[in-house]
Amino acid sequence: MENNSNSSLKVMKEKDIRKVASTQKVAKVFGQILVYTFLGIMALIVLFPFYFMIISSLKSLEEYRLAVPTLIPQSWKFQNYTDILIPFEMAEANGWVGTLVSPEAATNDFDLFTLFRNTMFVGIVSTILSLVITVLSAFAFARLNFKGKNALFAALLGTMMIPGELFTITNYATVMTKGGWFPTFFNGLGNMFGLFGPDFRIPFVDSSFAALIVPFLVSVFYIYLLRQNFLQIPNELYLAAKVDGTSDIKYLCKVMIPLALPTIISITILKMMGAWNSYMWPRLVANDDAHRLITNGLRNAFNDVSGNTDYPRQMAAVALVSLPLFLVFIFFRKYIMKGVSRSGIKG
Amino acid sequence: MKVELQNLTKIFPSRNKKSGGEVTAVNDFTFTIPDGMLVGLLGPSGCGKSTTLYMISGLQKPSSGKIFFGDEDVTELSPENRGVGLVFQNYALYPHLTVKQNIMFPLQNLRGTDKLSKQEMQERALEAAKLVQIDELMDRKPSELSGGQQQRVAIARALVKMPRVLLLDEPLSNLDARLRLQTREEIRRIQKETGITTVFVTHDQEEAMSISDMIVVMKLGVLQQIGKPQDIYDDPTNLFVAKFLGTPPINVFNGKVENGTLYIGNDAVLEVGGVDDQPVWVGIRPEGFTPDDNGALVCKLNNVEVMGRDVSVVSTHEASANPIVRSIVNADNKIDVTAENIKYSLKPHKVFIFNKETEERIYFEVK
Ligand SMILES: Nc1ncnc2c1ncn2[C@@H]1O[C@H](COP(=O)(O)OP(=O)(O)OP(=O)(O)O)[C@@H](O)[C@H]1O
Numbered sequence: 001m002e003n004n005s006n007s008s009l010k011v012m013k014e015k016d017i018r019k020v021a022s023t024q025k026v027a028k029v030f031g032q033i034l035v036y037t038f039l040g041i042m043a044l045i046v047l048f049p050f051y052f053m054i055i056s057s058l059k060s061l062e063e064y065r066l067a068v069p070t071l072i073p074q075s076w077k078f079q080n081y082t083d084i085l086i087p088f089e090m091a092e093a094n095g096w097v098g099t100l101v102s103p104e105a106a107t108n109d110f111d112l113f114t115l116f117r118n119t120m121f122v123g124i125v126s127t128i129l130s131l132v133i134t135v136l137s138a139f140a141f142a143r144l145n146f147k148g149k150n151a152l153f154a155a156l157l158g159t160m161m162i163p164g165e166l167f168t169i170t171n172y173a174t175v176m177t178k179g180g181w182f183p184t185f186f187n188g189l190g191n192m193f194g195l196f197g198p199d200f201r202i203p204f205v206d207s208s209f210a211a212l213i214v215p216f217l218v219s220v221f222y223i224y225l226l227r228q229n230f231l232q233i234p235n236e237l238y239l240a241a242k243v244d245g246t247s248d249i250k251y252l253c254k255v256m257i258p259l260a261l262p263t264i265i266s267i268t269i270l271k272m273m274g275a276w277n278s279y280m281w282p283r284l285v286a287n288d289d290a291h292r293l294i295t296n297g298l299r300n301a302f303n304d305v306s307g308n309t310d311y312p313r314q315m316a317a318v319a320l321v322s323l324p325l326f327l328v329f330i331f332f333r334k335y336i337m338k339g340v341s342r343s344g345i346k347g
Numbered sequence: 348m349k350v351e352l353q354n355l356t357k358i359f360p361s362r363n364k365k366s367g368g369e370v371t372a373v374n375d376f377t378f379t380i381p382d383g384m385l386v387g388l389l390g391p392s393g394c395g396k397s398t399t400l401y402m403i404s405g406l407q408k409p410s411s412g413k414i415f416f417g418d419e420d421v422t423e424l425s426p427e428n429r430g431v432g433l434v435f436q437n438y439a440l441y442p443h444l445t446v447k448q449n450i451m452f453p454l455q456n457l458r459g460t461d462k463l464s465k466q467e468m469q470e471r472a473l474e475a476a477k478l479v480q481i482d483e484l485m486d487r488k489p490s491e492l493s494g495g496q497q498q499r500v501a502i503a504r505a506l507v508k509m510p511r512v513l514l515l516d517e518p519l520s521n522l523d524a525r526l527r528l529q530t531r532e533e534i535r536r537i538q539k540e541t542g543i544t545t546v547f548v549t550h551d552q553e554e555a556m557s558i559s560d561m562i563v564v565m566k567l568g569v570l571q572q573i574g575k576p577q578d579i580y581d582d583p584t585n586l587f588v589a590k591f592l593g594t595p596p597i598n599v600f601n602g603k604v605e606n607g608t609l610y611i612g613n614d615a616v617l618e619v620g621g622v623d624d625q626p627v628w629v630g631i632r633p634e635g636f637t638p639d640d641n642g643a644l645v646c647k648l649n650n651v652e653v654m655g656r657d658v659s660v661v662s663t664h665e666a667s668a669n670p671i672v673r674s675i676v677n678a679d680n681k682i683d684v685t686a687e688n689i690k691y692s693l694k695p696h697k698v699f700i701f702n703k704e705t706e707e708r709i710y711f712e713v714k
């Protein structure tokens with residue numbers, strides 16, 4: 001009797017379990033369908049501008065201006081790209097005009113090479129200098145003991161409360177005031193303060209490039225990020241290194257930096273991307289032909305006398321300019337994700 | 348290398364200046380470690396063992412006192428110039444370096460005439476690795492090693508510079524019981540092979556007793572007793588040392604001395620000569636009890652735990668300072684488990700009496 005009821009209970013249980021399991025399965029599959037549908041739609045929404053950029057860049061201006069935009073170009077106009085990539089003089093010399101390069105390219109005012117060079121210069125120099133500053137200050141705040149360390153760090157963090165736009169005005173005043181210390185110093189540095197005669201110039205060293213680089217060298221947030229990372233390294237490693245006679249700087253290079261490398265790479269990439277994408281500040285302080293950066297170059301070019309913009313060619317330029325970032329993203333996806341999720345708190 | 352500490356004191360200033368309360372981590376420490384010895388620095392948590400070790404290594408400056416290596420005063424010397432090897436409690440291996448790079452790390456800082464070529468560094472590293480038997484793990488990262496292996500890497504890294512003094516800060520505390528036994532034998536062997544003067548910090552008295560040539564017992568920054576493990580066990584200078592050493596621990600009773608007789612409760616257990624009448628603490632080692640029907644000490648029998656050759660008798664006594672009285676007696680003594688009481692006679696050299704106030708040892712003559 002008891003055995004019987006026991007076994008029937010067991011069967012019931014098994015049945016129940018199977019039932020529950022199958023409901024679970026259905027719910028899981030259903031849930032996954034929902035999730036993937038959602039993700040698919042979001043991906044479409046995110047990707048559509050890129051798609052539109054690419055197809056627009058391959059249309060002719062007439063097609064682009066159609067009231068109902070085409071989703072696939074009727075005729076593929078690769079000249080939009082070659083016009084930018086191949087200098088017009090070179091095309092003329094080789095007789096490519098009319099085939100590889102369109103005749104309108106004669107009026108091309110988008111100097112890809114100069115813009116690219118300027119942006120690379122500013123990006124690389126500001127990234128390197130800023131990394132050095134970030135690593136050294138993070139090291140000092142994490143490892144060294146000096147008077148007022150905590151107060152200084154709190155003050156630094158406090159500056160994060162001030163919105164960046166406020167700095168823009170004061171920074172602008174600092175770097176642009178004629179005869180102010182900033183232009184005087186950096187222009188002076190450019191010709192080594194007249195040491196080698198008044199006409200001596202070091203390329204790329206002048207107040208405009210300095211204005212693009214110097215105000216953003218110190219990033220409190222990155223210092224904070226790296227300091228937190230450094231603090232997680234156990235104190236014993238430092239003591240062990242000290243017993244072995246390792247100097248602070250050697251310990252920094254051989255132990256702390258390798259251990260914090262993921263963060264440092266994230267910072268590098270984010271800094272590079274920031275330099276590549278910056279728009280407002282460069283427009284304010286360096287909007288002349290010699291110093292213009294790529295974002296402003298894109299904005300300024302491709303306008304004819306009547307103020308009409310040649311959008312397909314502008315889109316082609318945008319696509320070309322986005323390519324390096326796209327490649328960086330492909331190769332360093334892991335680090336960018338980490339960096340972005342870390343800096344997420346900052347927005 | 349002989350290591351000598353003279354009146355070594357370390358005072359940590361308090362964080363909060365108003366409330367005072369500075370910590371004296373090490374207080375007027377004087378002792379000498381003979382050349383080539385393995386010394387166990389033993390004491391409860393927070394008694395200043397690590398601080399002593401850090402001062403010997405030079406990582407912390409003593410507040411006062413002097414440290415000598417041989418005849419050389421190294422008190423003002425920075426760590427790298429002292430030639431010490433230090434193994435930390437948590438090993439402190441560089442996680443991003445391989446075992447080989449970890450072991451070679453100290454060699455890369457050698458300067459001037461000591462500077463080694465890459466080739467020599469590799470040879471030295473391999474030599475050290477062989478000594479601790481990890482030469483087959485040279486290309487692994489620390490995260491790919493077991494606790495015991497990591498520990499041996501840490502020792503190899505400390506040894507590779509051929510230090511004059513090797514300092515180990517609770518190197519076994521992260522290991523499981525079996526590995527701990529094995530590793531402490533290993534440390535013993537390595538120390539004997541190299542003959543390097545070694546200080547070994549631990550709070551585990553068994554560990555200290557089993558591998559040390561000499562034990563230093565500390566309490567709250569104050570040195571309590573120095574000696575060979577057996578001597579300290581047989582002849583503790585105060586109640587703290589008596590209680591700290593030995594497993595199972597010593598049994599402590601409230602007692603008194605009257606007219607040359609030692610009483611535990613009302614039991615007159617021993618004739619003690621040369622002791623004034625006074626209340627005392629009585630410490631009796633577990634092996635100091637002999638079941639004896641004519642014995643003077645009468646305890647209430649709880650139970651008997653069989654351990655093979657010996658049995659452990661658990662009983663109670665109203666004068667005992669601990670909840671139970673545990674004795675270890677030979678299994679040949681047939682003990683009537685059903686009896687209510689058990690009577691013991693005591694082995695006089697296993698009985699220590701201590702001043703009730705100062706807890707210092709009171710020596711007596713056995714009659
Ligand atoms: N940097 C410091 N500042 C203030 N007090 C300290 C400092 N380092 C240690 N102390 C104090 O000094 C005393 C001794 O510390 P120490 O680390 O030497 O103990 P220990 O014997 O090694 O203990 P454990 O067995 O737990 O490692 C402790 O009371 C501790 O709180």
Ligand SMILES: [Mg+2]
Nearest residue numbers: 396397398516
């Ligand atoms: Mg300690």
